[in-house]
Every structure is written in C-alpha cells, then in structure tokens.
Amino acid sequence: MSFFWNAMTLVTLLLPGRIWAANQCEDTRANDFNLSVTSRRNFTGHRIVQVVTAMGGSSLSYTPPVILDVDHRQLNDHGSCSTMMTVTTTISPSPPSDYEVVNGLGFYKMHTTALRWEDARDKCVQEGAHLIIINSDEEAEVVRTYFVRKPKILNLTENGHAKLYxxxxxxxxxxxxxxITLKGQPLDQSGYARWDANKPNSRNDHNCGFANKDVKYHDGPCEWQQFYICEFEP
Incomplete structure (x- = not known):
C-alpha cells in the first residue's frame, strides 16, 4: 500500500522554426503549446493519467488538481532541432468525507450492511476505493479495531449462518x-498472509477471502454475505 504514486508520460515535441547554430538550438520565433491532463479510475480504484500537448494555444487546464514536474532537453538531428519533454504527474485526490484516516496507512470505511464478496468489491470501487488489502501487521490492527468498535456485527445471523467475518x-x-490480491499480487508476497487453523481448506467452491475478528484469514464461498472494509489510497 502506497500513500502517493507517480504516473510518468514521455511526450516528444518537434517545434517548427528552429535552427542549429553554435551547438545550441535557437528560436527564430516564439511557439506556444497547451498541456492538458485527464485521468480515470480502473477496476481497482487506481488512477490512469493521460498527458496531451497541443501547439498553438495559450491556456493550460486539467482536472483533477495535478502537480506537474516538467523536464526537457533539446536534441539535434541533422540540423533539425527538437525538444523532448518528460512530464511527471503526482496525484493526491481527496478521500470520501465518510472515510477515516489512519496516520501512515491510509483511509478506511467499514460497511455494516452485509453483501456478497463481488458486490462488496464493486461497492468499494463505486466509492473510488477498493476492498481492503492487508499489507502489514499495522493494517491488520485497523481491521481488528473495527471488530472491537462494532461488536454487534458478530451476533448477527442470516439463514442460520453467523456473520463472523x-x-x-x-x-x-x-x-x-x-x-492473489485484487491488484494481482501473490497473497504470500502482500505483506500479510496469516491463515486461521486448517485454512485454506482448498474446496472448489471456497474462492473468496475473509478475515475473522482476530484477522486470521479464511477462504469461503463468494456468495457469503458478510461485512466489508473499503480502503482508499491517494
């Protein structure tokens, strides 16, 4: 789990009206260009950023707020001068207002309306987050704390099945x-993979992940309706 992330895009511009002289690129006239940034979320809640440049404009606009670190160098190709520009964008979006911040880890929200695993995953994505992926003992403590703060959920049942996870x-x-995690990382490389006794049981119909109140992992049917925690990573 990372608190911030960078998306790097390499943009090459060939600016007209330039000449090569005395080992330098010199402008024969001024050239303006526009730089725009767009972004979208993928199925895990992460942002994909696209940087677009256009010649001849004079304005710069982008959404959401982005810090642009622009580095450029000039190249000579048989007397023609071009400018290569590297744009690094650092995005730090705001979390939903009802998420709790845990210093040094991220933002979390426990949903107390039980859903199936896939529906819980989709609900987190709708909120711009993802179903929690535990990467450390410290993050496991976040999950444990939610169970302590909301003890009534351990007493609820549905069709004779207790909602313990x-x-x-x-x-x-x-x-x-x-x-594997929702990000495609092997679970045993995610930083936290503590199974309960005799788990996983490797039954063919037990394909989704759960944690009990002690934050020990279980595998179970994806159709089980349980509570869930969404994690928002800026």
Whole structure:
C-alpha cells in the first residue's frame, strides 16, 4: 500500500522554426503549446493519467488538481532541432468525507450492511476505493479495531449462518489454491498472509477471502454475505 504514486508520460515535441547554430538550438520565433491532463479510475480504484500537448494555444487546464514536474532537453538531428519533454504527474485526490484516516496507512470505511464478496468489491470501487488489502501487521490492527468498535456485527445471523467475518481483497478464482490480491499480487508476497487453523481448506467452491475478528484469514464461498472494509489510497 502506497500513500502517493507517480504516473510518468514521455511526450516528444518537434517545434517548427528552429535552427542549429553554435551547438545550441535557437528560436527564430516564439511557439506556444497547451498541456492538458485527464485521468480515470480502473477496476481497482487506481488512477490512469493521460498527458496531451497541443501547439498553438495559450491556456493550460486539467482536472483533477495535478502537480506537474516538467523536464526537457533539446536534441539535434541533422540540423533539425527538437525538444523532448518528460512530464511527471503526482496525484493526491481527496478521500470520501465518510472515510477515516489512519496516520501512515491510509483511509478506511467499514460497511455494516452485509453483501456478497463481488458486490462488496464493486461497492468499494463505486466509492473510488477498493476492498481492503492487508499489507502489514499495522493494517491488520485497523481491521481488528473495527471488530472491537462494532461488536454487534458478530451476533448477527442470516439463514442460520453467523456473520463472523469481513471480506478482504484476495481470492483464488483464477487458479484453485493460488491466492492473489485484487491488484494481482501473490497473497504470500502482500505483506500479510496469516491463515486461521486448517485454512485454506482448498474446496472448489471456497474462492473468496475473509478475515475473522482476530484477522486470521479464511477462504469461503463468494456468495457469503458478510461485512466489508473499503480502503482508499491517494
């Protein structure tokens, strides 16, 4: 889990009206260009950024707020001078207002309306977040704290099944017995992979990840309706 991330885009501009002289690129006239940034979220809630440049304009606009670090160098190609520009964007969007901040980790929200694993995953994405992926003992403590703060959820049942777990963002739906996170990382490389006794049980219909009140992992049917925690990463 990272608190900030960078998206790097390399843009090459060939600016007209330039000449090569005395080992330098010199302008024969002024040239303006526009730089615009657009972004969208993928299915894990992460942002994909696109940087676009256009010649002949005089304005600069982008959404959401982005810090642009622009580096450029001039190149000579048989007497023609071009400018290569590298644009690094650092995006730090604001979390939803009802998410709680945990210093040094991120932003979290526990949903107490039980859903199936896939529905819980989709609900987190709708909020610009993702189903929690536990990457450390410190983050496991966040989950444990939610169970302590909301003890009534452990007493709820549905069709005779107790709601003792919270959905977690890992599964083995692609290859039986090979558990990966929602980001495609092997679970045993995610920083936290503590299973409860006799788990996983490797049943073919137990393909989604859960954590109990002690933050020990279980595998179970994706159709189980349980509580869940969404994680927002700026």
């Amino acid at each position: 919270a959905h977690v963002g890992f599964h083995d739906r692609y290859v039986e017995g090979t558990y």
